[in-house]
Every structure is written in C-alpha cells, then in structure tokens.
Amino acid sequence: MSSKTRETRMRQKAEAESAVEARVAKHKAADNSDQKMARDPVLRKLKANLKKVERRLKAIDASDALNEALAQKKAMPKEQPEAKGNAKAAKGKGKAKSKPKKSK
Numbered sequence: 001m002s003s004k005t006r007e008t009r010m011r012q013k014a015e016a017e018s019a020v021e022a023r024v025a026k027h028k029a030a031d032n033s034d035q036k037m038a039r040d041p042v043l044r045k046l047k048a049n050l051k052k053v054e055r056r057l058k059a060i061d062a063s064d065a066l067n068e069a070l071a072q073k074k075a076m077p078k079e080q081p082e083a084k085g086n087a088k089a090a091k092g093k094g095k096a097k098s099k100p101k102k103s104k
Contacts, residue, residue: 006064009057016050 003009023046027037037043 004060006057006060009053009060013050013053013057016046016053020046020050 003012020043023040023043024037027040027043
C-alpha cells in the first residue's frame with residue numbers, strides 16, 4: 001500500500017469496505033453476537049486496513065490542499081522592490097549600534 005495516488009487509494013478503500021461487509025455478513029449468517037464479531041481477529045484486521053486507507057486519503061487531501069495554496073501564492077504577482085525599500089527606510093536602517101564595552 002505504498003501508492004500515493006488518490007485513485008489507487010479509493011480502489012483500496014472500496015475493496016476493504018467490501019471485505020469488511022462480507023465478513024460481517026458471514027458472522028450474521030452464523031448468528032454470532034456483536035461481542036464475538038468484535039473479537040474476530042480477521043474482522044479487526046480488515047477494519048484496521050480500512051482505517052489505514054482512510055487516514056492516507058486524508059493525508060493526500062491535506063497535501064493536495066497545501067500544494068494548491070502554494071500554487072496560488074506563487075501565481076500572485078510579487079511586491080514591487082521599491083515598496084520594500086521604502087518600508088525599510090521608514091523603520092530605520094539596519095540595527096542600532098551597541099554601546100562599546102567598558103574596559104576594566
């Protein structure tokens with residue numbers, strides 16, 4: 001499950017959901033209780049895989065949103081260099097000089 005594409009992860013999610021549903025249907029056909037289903041290691045593993053895929057999809061969404069925001073920021077025109085120079089002049093040039101140290 002090392003794929004980073006959304007399409008692959010969506011396909012994996014669909015497969016995991018169908019596997020979980022099949023396992024739950026098998027337990028319901030055998031008239032097992034909810035407690036017995038909760039202790040079934042195969043069902044727990046399938047649910048864990050489903051959660052893993054969903055977590056990766058959220059990470060892909062977050063990454064896509066960040067990339068889109070960065071692309072928009074990059075597409076915006078840059079500020080004029082003169083405006084930056086005027087802002088520095090208003091603040092004062094550079095750091096203030098420090099006092100010389102006293103000698104003993």
